[in-house]
Amino acid sequence: MNEKVLTQNFGLDHLFRIEVYLEQGGYRAAKKALTEWKPEQVLEEVKKASLRGRGGAGFSAGLKWGFVPKKTDKPKYLCVNADEGEPGTFKDRYILSHNPHLLIEGIVIASYAVGIHDAYVYIRGEYEVIALRLEQAIAEAYGQGYLGKNILGSGFDLDLYVHRGAGAYICGEETALLESLEGKRGNPRLKPPFPASVGLFQNPTVINNVETLANVPFIILNGAAWFLAKGLPNDGGTRIFGVSGAVNKPGIYELPVGTSLREIIFTHAGGLKPGRKLKAVIPGGMSSPILKAEEIDIKMDVDSVAAAGSMMGSAAIIVIDDRTPILEVLKKVAKFYAHESCGQCTPCRLGTNWILKIVKRMAEGKGEQGDADSLLRLAANIKGRTLCPMGDAAAMPVFSIAKKFKEELEASLKVKT
Amino acid sequence: MSREFTPALKERIEGVLAHYPNKQAGLLPVLRLVQSEKGFISAEDERIVAVLLGLRPIKVREVVTFYTLFARKPLGKFHIQVCSNLSCSLSGGEKILEHLKARLGIRIGQTTPDGKYTLTEVECLGACEQAPCMMVNFDYYGNLDPEKIDRILEGLK
Numbered sequence: 001m002n003e004k005v006l007t008q009n010f011g012l013d014h015l016f017r018i019e020v021y022l023e024q025g026g027y028r029a030a031k032k033a034l035t036e037w038k039p040e041q042v043l044e045e046v047k048k049a050s051l052r053g054r055g056g057a058g059f060s061a062g063l064k065w066g067f068v069p070k071k072t073d074k075p076k077y078l079c080v081n082a083d084e085g086e087p088g089t090f091k092d093r094y095i096l097s098h099n100p101h102l103l104i105e106g107i108v109i110a111s112y113a114v115g116i117h118d119a120y121v122y123i124r125g126e127y128e129v130i131a132l133r134l135e136q137a138i139a140e141a142y143g144q145g146y147l148g149k150n151i152l153g154s155g156f157d158l159d160l161y162v163h164r165g166a167g168a169y170i171c172g173e174e175t176a177l178l179e180s181l182e183g184k185r186g187n188p189r190l191k192p193p194f195p196a197s198v199g200l201f202q203n204p205t206v207i208n209n210v211e212t213l214a215n216v217p218f219i220i221l222n223g224a225a226w227f228l229a230k231g232l233p234n235d236g237g238t239r240i241f242g243v244s245g246a247v248n249k250p251g252i253y254e255l256p257v258g259t260s261l262r263e264i265i266f267t268h269a270g271g272l273k274p275g276r277k278l279k280a281v282i283p284g285g286m287s288s289p290i291l292k293a294e295e296i297d298i299k300m301d302v303d304s305v306a307a308a309g310s311m312m313g314s315a316a317i318i319v320i321d322d323r324t325p326i327l328e329v330l331k332k333v334a335k336f337y338a339h340e341s342c343g344q345c346t347p348c349r350l351g352t353n354w355i356l357k358i359v360k361r362m363a364e365g366k367g368e369q370g371d372a373d374s375l376l377r378l379a380a381n382i383k384g385r386t387l388c389p390m391g392d393a394a395a396m397p398v399f400s401i402a403k404k405f406k407e408e409l410e411a412s413l414k415v416k417t
Numbered sequence: 418m419s420r421e422f423t424p425a426l427k428e429r430i431e432g433v434l435a436h437y438p439n440k441q442a443g444l445l446p447v448l449r450l451v452q453s454e455k456g457f458i459s460a461e462d463e464r465i466v467a468v469l470l471g472l473r474p475i476k477v478r479e480v481v482t483f484y485t486l487f488a489r490k491p492l493g494k495f496h497i498q499v500c501s502n503l504s505c506s507l508s509g510g511e512k513i514l515e516h517l518k519a520r521l522g523i524r525i526g527q528t529t530p531d532g533k534y535t536l537t538e539v540e541c542l543g544a545c546e547q548a549p550c551m552m553v554n555f556d557y558y559g560n561l562d563p564e565k566i567d568r569i570l571e572g573l574k
Contacts, residue, residue, distance in 0.1 A: 075438075087502045087541035125449075125486045126498075126542055128555035161436040166445050166484035169540065183444030184476075185483040201438055244504035244545035251546045286503060286541075316545070318504055332503040336540055342483075 005230065005238050006214050007254045010098045016133055018140035021101040027146055029217035030108045034154040037220075042113035046216060048224035050236040054091075055081055055172070055209030056285065056313045057389075058235075058302035061216075065114050067196035068204045077200040078111050078119035079181060079207045083165055083172035085124060086285035087336060088316035091240040092210040094252050096123070096130045099214070100137035104160065106213030108146060109220055111158050114206055118159050122177050125166045135162050169340035173388045174207040176342065187344045188388035209314075211240055231257030235301040239315045243269040246276060246321035258304070261296040265319055276321040280405075284313025286333060287393030289400035311396070326405040327363055327412055330398065334359040337394035345386040351378050352394050367413040375402040420461040422469075426454050430469065440470040444480055448487055457488040485539070493528045493535035495573050498552045501538050504545035509562070513549050514538060516563040520570065 014020050021027070033042050047062030068076055080103070084092045095103060107119050123131050138160055141147040149157050163181055165171050171180045175189035178200050199205025215237055219227045227236040235257045241264050244250045248270030255264065261283060265271065272278060278293040283300070288311035291298075298308045305312040320329060338356040343349045355378050358371050379399035382391045402409065422430075429450050434443040447470065451462050458481055467474040481487045499514050518524060521534050528535040544550045547559020558569055 084543045085541065088504055088545050089541075090543045090545050093543050124543065125484075126552060126555075129557075163436075164446060164449060165486075166449065167486035167539075168484050180445065181442060183441035183470075183472075183480065185479050201442075242546065244548055245507045250504075250548065282503075318507070318545075320507065324507060328506070329503065332501075332506055336502060339540060 003230075004254045005218050006095065006102070006211065006240060007098075007252065010094065015099050016097070016101070016137060018101055018137065018144060021099070022144075026101055027105055029220040030105045030112075030146060031152055033109045033220050034112055034152050034156055039113045039115060042109060042220065045224050046113065046219055049219045049227040050224075050231075050234050051212065051215055051219065051227070052235050052302050053209055054211035054215075054239065054314070056086065056287075056311075058312055061208060061212050064196065064208070065110065065206055067194065068114050068206060069197065070115070072204060074203045075118060075201075076114060076116045077203055077205040078107060078114070078116045079174075079177060079200060079205060080107060080119065080121040080210060080213060081172060081174065081177060081207055082121050082123040082127070082210045083177060084127075084210075084314075085169040085172045086287060086314050086316060087332075088244055088282065088285050088318045089242055089314040090244075091242045091252055091315065093127065093130060094240070095210050095214050096127065096134055100134045101141065102214045102217060103134075103210055104137060104141050104146065106216040107160060108151065108158060109216050110206065110208065110213055112154075112156050116206065117157050118161075120161050120163045120181060120200075122163050122165060122171070122181055125164050128164075131162055131164055138162065168342075169336075170342045170388075170390060173390055175388065177207065178205065185342070187342050188390070190387055232299075232301050235303065239300065241268075241300065242314075242316045243319065244316070245319035246272055246324070247319045248273060255300075258299045258301045261291075261298050261300055261317070264300065264317060265296065269317075269319070272319070272321055276323060278319070279322045279324065280320045280326070280329070282316075282318040282320070282397070284311045285316040286318070286336065287311070287396060288313045289396045290329075290404060292404055310400075325412065326401060326408050327359070330359050330401050330409075331363050333397045333401070337390075337398075341390065341394065345388075345391060347382045347385040348391040348394060351382040351391075354378055355394075355398055362409065362413065367409075369410075369413065371413070372402050372406045372409045375399075420455070420459055420465070422451075422465055423454070426450060427469075434470075441472055441476070444470060444472070444477065445484070448477075448481060452488060457491050459489070491528070491532070494533050495553050496535045496537065498537045498539045498542070500540070500542045500544075500548070500550055502541040504541070505549040508548040510549035512563065513551065513561050513566065516566055520567070 051061040052058045168186045170176045171186040173188050176186035180186045195205040231237045238254050241253045253268045281291045302312045334356040338352040341348045341352045379395040383395040433446045463477045467477045525538045549561050550559040
């Protein structure tokens, strides 16, 4: 039984138009929340549902909302993270393009729960067509009274704007996203203070991923118990897994939180091409530590993947087969993080480039004995030594590849010398 | 070509600035508007934007040079951005780049002499299920192979 929730109506023509969305029962959850429930009730229900962030960190959305001070004279903001830059990730593109009103409805409910009257969707610059569609959906929602002043006669006001990024992976990091929204370079901020107290324009701010917010209407309509039953007791609902790489059927698969990684790859994504064998899997976007073929009998939920030494991240599964030299994977990883480091912290700015230099040398057949150890040392010296999680994001895949595939890396040196 | 901002552009800039509590926050969308009207952002454009938004010119330069989608020189009529990240390269992305280089007769980062095509190598475009993929201006093309690329190029007018 794999009942879809978020993606259930994705096959419908023109679901992105408000008439079609309303025909499917759209905005009923917003109506229920805004006219029948108090904001605190909404917050409590989402907390009970164990809705964990779908962007990468997997933090409880309800707790995050709860950190925003209730009594404050300052304006509060919601920033929706639609930057989707983690390599391998493409799930939010599906939500945004197929069902933008579901996101808008989630935004309305979340804003009501926290007492927010201004929200921004920060969408990656490449998603031009999708951003236009979202802007059209927002205009429709204003037109029908789901955004703007006195929404559904509840007395609650909310304005929603689309803000486009301009090509920078780092802006998916929440404080870099805030800097970017303020018209600056995307240099992450020192935490604390956390955005819940000092965020956008120095005001209390909630930052949630697209998929996280898209779950909220269903929690309101069906209740926290229903949502928990879809997933696990401390990690509710479904996840949209994005599978790419060496599988027969790359694509998105919405499945219960806790579905096994092996099942996702071999049952849903159709397994590998004939004659090829599984070599490794990156389970949660490029920044998550690599898993070897024998390590994929794990449940895909935030805690289980962490217990297996990797990271659920954005649930972007990249499958690598036995014909791909691991050095090729390492080259892509090293190049990406060296390119995307914002340059603010020395360990990340220099470390990622040193790693790239070594990996390039290895790829050119000029590797030296001890290079794999140098990679391990460099990665360990970046991890935990930067302002933002990008340092860890750059270090973890390199460390795990250099450790788990050390023999292959060293053997490739011998062949070439 | 004069780099003066047209009244229409200025009006669009005013419209977007209304979304934010201060002018600086409008910098990215304003630069985007400038680029879409003028094709790229010149040093003179940076100065005009700085004045309009009440910023020091260096604040504009910092942003223009930080984000990869801002162009500081003219791009070809068709800007081809090819992903060379992991999922695409696992699906033959390198061949796509090589084919485009050979077919267009330019290297990565160059524009054809007739000003028609610019070729750029980019990081993940967020369309890994259609790997290997590329963008031409704002349109996505996926599941590419050399023959498909030839057909796409022939269809560009």
